[in-house]
Amino acid sequence: MLQGLLKVDKEEQLPIKQKKSRLSLVHAHNRHQRPDVPPIQASPTTDAECREIITFLGAASNLSEMKNIWGFICEDADRRQRLKEIKDGCLYVNSDEYMRFFDETVEQPDPLHFIDMIEDSFFAFGAGGTCPHEGALPATSVGGDSVTPCNGEDGFADSTGECIKVTSLGTTPTINLKVYALDGLIGLDHDWETRMRDAHHAHEVGGESSLLDTHEAEAESVGDVEGTDIRSARVIMDFVICNPSRYTRHRASYGQLQRQLTLLNQAYSGQYPCHSPTVDTGFRFAMGRISHVVDNQCKRPCTVRNKALERHVPRENGKIKVIICDTGNGPWGESDFAYEQGTRMLVLNPKVLPYGSRRDMNQGAVLMHELGHYLGLFHHWQHRCGGGDNVDDTPNMANPKYDCGWRQTGCGSWQDGSNFMGYAPPTCLCAFTQGQVNRMWQQTGRYTRDLLP
Ligand SMILES: [Zn+2]
Secondary structure, three states: OHHHHHOOOHHHOOOOOOOOOOOOEEOOOOOOOOOOOOOOOOOEOOHHHHHHHHHHHHHOOOOHHHHHHHHHHHOOHHHHOOOEOOOOEEEEEEOHHHHHHHHHHOOOOOOOHHHHHHHOOEEEOOHHHOOHHHOOOOEEOOOOOEEOEOOOOOEEEEOOOOEEEEEEEEEOOOOOEEEEEEOOEOOOOHHHHHHHHHHHHHHHOOOOOOHHHHHHHHHHHOOOOOOOOOOOEEEEEEEEEEEOOOOOOOOOOHHHHHHHHHHHHHHHOOOOOOOOOOOOOOEEEEEEEEEEEEOHHHOOOOOOOOHHHHHHOOOOOOEEEEEEOOOOOOOOEEEOOOOOOOOOOEEEOHHHOOOOOOOOOOOOHHHHHHHHHHOOOOOOOOOOOOOOOOOOOOOOOOOOOOOOOOEEOOOOOEEOOOEOOOOOOHHHOOEOOHHHHHHHHHHHHHHOHHHOO
C-alpha cells in the first residue's frame, strides 16, 4: 500500500475537492424555465455600465469569478444586449469560495445562462432605497426569482431556512448600484442547482469516494506500469443516442456525427486553424456503431454521474463510447477521467454537435474538450495557482475564463484562450500543448491501455 501511495508524486496531484458542509444556495420560490438563449432587451446594460461594474468587482478580493463572467458578457455586444440594465438597485455577487464549488461540479456550463444568474441576483430598490435583505418580505428579482430575507440577520434563506449572509461592498460611483458579496450562491440555473445538490448529497452520505482514494487504489492496481512509449493510436468511437421517451427525438444524424469526427481528427492531429502553436496528439478517431436507445434515465439533465446509463455503453476494449442525451444548460458535455477505471462514460448534448441548434456552440469543440478529460487532461484551474493542470507548459489559472483572447490568469501570467481545455467560446479553441500530449499518453499508458494498438 505504501508503494501505491508513493507513486502519487507531485506530478500527479489530483483535483482539490471543496468540502463544504453547507451548500449555501439561496432558495428561489418561483424559478421559471428560461429560454435557451436569453432574448435581446429593450433596455440592456450599456458598455459603460458594464465597465463600471467590472472595475468595482475587480477591486474586491473574493469576487474574481463573477468579474470574469461579467467580462464574458460585456466583451460581446450581442451578449451584453441580452442582459437587462443593471443600475439603480441592489446586486448580490456570488463569492469565489462558492463559485469554486460550482466550477468543480458543473462541467462546461452554458455561459449564456450567467445572464439569467445576474438578473436573478439583482433587485430594484425598496422604499427609501433599501435592499431586499433588509426587509421582512420575499422580494422578486429583475429576472423573476423570489427570495426570502433572513429573520433578524442580513442575508437570504436557503431551502432549510438557514441564513446565507451578505456583506456590503459599497455603492458604485455613477450607476447607483449597491453591491453585496454573498456567502453562498444566488440565481443558479435549475439544471446547475440540481447537479450541485446531487454532488453535495453524494459527498454527505459518503457514497462517493474521494478522487484521491480512487487514484491511490488504481495506481496500485496497475503495478509498475508507468506509461507507454507508443505515441499513436486509432480509436473506434461509438455513438449511442439516448432519448427519454419515444416522443422526444434528439437530432443526431450520421452526417453530424461524421462531421464531428472529421473536426475531432483535425483538432487532435494539430491541423485545426490556429493562431497559436499546436501539436499533433497522435490520436485518431474512427466511426464505430451508431445506435438509438430509449431510456427515461436519459431525461434532462442527463449526466455521467448517473451510473444507470452505463448499461448502454458497456466497457469494450479499444473503444470510446459517447452517449448523446439532453444534459440541460450545463454541462454541455461531461466525461469520466482516465484514472476512473470503473466506468468510462462520456455524455454530449446534441445541440453542440456540428449543425446542432446552438449556433454559438456547434463547432464540435465540446467533444474535443471532453475527450481531453477522458484521456487524462485537467482544466488549467484544477489546482488553481498551485499547480494548475499538472502540465508544465500551460499557465496555471485562478479560475475559468469564458471570453476569447489574451487575458490574465490570476496567477501572475497571461493566457490566450486558445487551448481546448479552457472554457473560451468554440471559435477561439484550437490548441493542445506538447505537455498536454505527453500527459495524455502517460495517462493512457497507465489507465486505458486497451486504447493502444
Ligand atoms: Zn472540462
